Amino acid sequence: MSEDADHPKLTLRWVPGHTGVKGNEFADLEAKRAAQGASESSSHRRLPRLLRKPLPISAAKIKLAFVTSLSKKATKAWRDSGRGRRFLSIDPALPSSKYMKAIKSLSRRQAAVLFQLRSGHVPLNAHLHRISRAPSSTCPACASAPETVLHYLLVCPAYANARDRYLSGLGRRSRDLSTLLGTPDAWEPLLRYVGSTRRFAHTFGDVAPQQVQRDQQQAPRGPQRRRHASR
DSSP: OOOOOHHHSOOOOOOSSSOOOOOHHHHHHHHHHHHHOOOOOOOOGGGGGHSOOOOOOHHHHHHHHHHHHHHHHHHHHHHHHHHHHHHHOTTTOOOOSSHHHHHGGSOHHHHHHHHHHHOOOSSHHHHHHHSSSSSSOBBBBSSBEEEEEEEEIIIIIGGGHHHHTTTTTGGGGGGGGHHHHHHHHHHHHHHHHHHHHTTHHHHHOOOOOOHHHHHHSSOOOOOOOOOOOOO
16 A cells, blocks of 8 residues: 555456465464454554544444354353253253254153253252252162262162163163263163153153053053953
8 A cells, every 4th residue: 555645546457365375374363363362553644544534333242242242151150060060961062052953853751851860950859858859868679878960860770670671772871971961872762761760750741651651551461350341
């Protein structure tokens, strides 16, 4: 650009890109420094008249910067919280939209019981006792340990047969709580297991996939007494 500020003359040259062009790299660096306020501004008198006025402020950009900053602070606060650390131990990608996309194939009651198992706020005695909704935290099925999510899914001997039937197909992953609760391809066998135990039937109804429901309907029942008409 010429030195005449009132009648500037510009020479434009096309270049293939910034890479390898020393002048372009330098111009890009200086532009970034100027935008960050790290370089001295040009003399006001040397600028073209078009550039002597203050640059307009974009309300949309200010709003975007504020929302982005707020989102980062909220994410950090959540990740540092106790609840956030628990969720991250199950799904390190949180918070993200992947979970919402993954549960679209589930029914509402299935998604509800899955979320409550992930959060620990689930109608098992360990949680119910903590909020004064159960007299004891002991597992009602085996009466040998507190009924936590870990105990219910992986330990309780009363559900060993159901665990072997529905979760053994996952191999070693069936012994990992984060896999069962955080991996979408493990949710179907997990829900089969939950449905077969009938532990949450009173709260959520039947959450088992259709195959388990058919198995339960076709299971042989005990002998029924015949009712004889009185003579």
